[in-house]
Amino acid sequence: MPELPEVETVRRLIEPDVVGRTVVDAVARWQRTVGGSAGRFRAALVGARIERVRRRAKFLVFELSRSGGCGGAILCHLRMTGRLYVRNQGEAEDPHDRALLDLDDGRRLHFLDVRKFGRFEHVADPAARLDGLGPEPLGDAFTAEWFAAALKARRRQLKPLLLDQSFVAGLGNIYVDESLHRAGLHPLTQSDRVSTVRARRLQTEIRATLAEAIEREGSSFDRFYQTPAGQPGGYQHQFQVYGRDGQPCSSCGATIVKLVVGQRGTHICRRCQPTPRPR
DNA sequence: AGCTACTCCTGGTAGC
């Protein structure tokens, strides 16, 4: 499922195709995807010019302008199966395309989403919607000092805490499992019991994991994620634990096991990530 | 405050 590295890859590849373009038509094929009626979606977007595409956590923000006022933005979240790609107008649609933008150069931006969990919606004030998100894990605010103190200030299991977008914004199931393994921490460890040294290690490993994944254009472990260029990512070949249950840990040789933590499939090496003491 | 359960969805697959 797309997480920060996949979303950043999509942003980089889609940006040159859409920046500077004006929307000449906007079609919604599934109402919930666009957060309102197809008519309102179209009215809000036709005539708007795409100024830039930035990423905040797992959101893509298409900043818009229009003559005589503020154009708001498109907030796009890929969730599980969302995908963006560009084709020429008149080319075949995919049956799973949920929203389409015709641009003034004859190209068309497709938002495809098999499971319909994703969003591609126009909002007047994107800042208000992104307000509650925690720091970007690759940003300047995500320091080892801040992270160690933030873990101490909470009393939550590490895995659900790291998945909480209001705590740190952009991590998902894959990169949390990978980062915890690299830091030698069990996902059920209570956050305030992580030593400062371990917290610093985890901060380092989160950043390294994400940076390496971006470098390889994300992870494609199933058929869902591919880049806008139609290519799979390459980071799935680097997985140490995710999806590797039953296989040996590349660090110690113990068998990777899968558990459920907070309703999420969770992959660990019991030897590298010792079970925390209860109480 | 933090946990669990439920919802939204569909394609794939396990089980019979």
Added chain:
DNA sequence: TGCTACCAGGAGTAGC
């Protein structure tokens, strides 16, 4: 072979 039942999972929400 063909059917059904179940599962994955990010994020929002409700309830305890």
